[in-house]
């Protein structure tokens with residue numbers, strides 16, 4: 409059952425439509441991640457769910473109760489939500505314990521109960537033992553954990569997170585992703601999380617929404633967005649790929665289309681889009697989907713190239729290959745000297761194809 413239901417949400421600031429007819433649901437226990445370029449409406453959407461912004465139209469329902477619709481507006485403090493932002497303003501004159509306990513003190517919770525709840529949540533976010541310290545004596549990552557603990561301690565139904573991890577370094581961010589998932593699960597919360605980081609999105613999300621100019625361009629599981637992006641923008645944001653402009657050379661048949669790349673090579677892509685012969689399309693190939701060989705291999709989509717450059721990344725080698733009239737980015741495990749001629753192959757199902765307007 410959905411805990412959060414957003415339906416036809418629109419928010420205008422004067423002439424600007426920041427959020428444009430957005431609808432989605434988040435089921436109990438799920439984490440929905442919102443991604444998209446700067447200014448695409450992510451924060452505004454979250455603020456409308458939180459009640460920090462009054463929508464121009466549309467409806468927001470939390471845990472079965474409508475909190476925002478025409479003529480109805482429930483204030484944030486009565487929505488049963490917790491919020492964490494990028495800037496985690498802790499109270500500097502209060503200890504970590506007092507910071508975390510604050511929400512429960514406001515609710516006049518008995519002291520013994522406060523103690524139990526604070527200790528539990530401190531433990532869950534890995535802060536156990538720091539109770540007596542003051543915020544200024546903590547690292548950025550620890551302070552962000554305090555902010556998370558402070559929001560979670562009242563066990564809100566819904567946790568709203570706006571880039572809470574973006575101030576942290578890469579290693580810490582990775583650790584916090586796992587912690588966040590554990591916290592949401594252990595406290596039976598449902599969350600919406602905004603991020604600019606595609607790895608974070610993939611790691612945290614049960615569902616992802618990609619926003620562009622106030623609208624949802626694609627919604628789905630991380631797998632769906634990665635494997636079947638419905639626009640170049642989504643393909644570019646989630647994962648990496650080489651994009652190659654080409655021309656449709658034969659009428660699409662059997663769910664396949666043949667595209668001629670700038671150097672004249674014909675590449676087959678699995679797609680069910682309706683495409684005109686002679687029409688311009690863009691194909692995209694992800695670096696892990698190209699198989700390199702120093703010998704000819706049978707099958708579709710085999711073409712030759714020359715290794716122009718390589719970057720050693722430890723867990724893999726990333727090579728740029730002069731092929732298909734472009735520099736094709738390819739990941740591989742074996743050492744192949746720069747300058748080598750190679751055979752490249754990519755399965756038609758792994759060639760993404762974007763027709764006009766996508």
Ligand SMILES: Nc1ncnc2c1ncn2[C@@H]1O[C@H](COP(=O)(O)OP(=O)(O)OP(=O)(O)O)[C@@H](O)[C@H]1O
Pocket residue numbers: 421424426444445446447448449450451452453
């Ligand atoms: N209070 C406001 N008054 C006027 N315009 C606003 C206001 N808040 C946001 N906007 C505009 O609405 C659009 C969406 O802003 P929003 O903050 O939702 O984007 P975002 O996707 O969160 O971007 P970022 O990734 O940079 O945080 C932007 O063009 C922004 O300038």
Ligand SMILES: [Mg+2]
Pocket residue numbers: 450451452
């Ligand atoms: Mg924002």
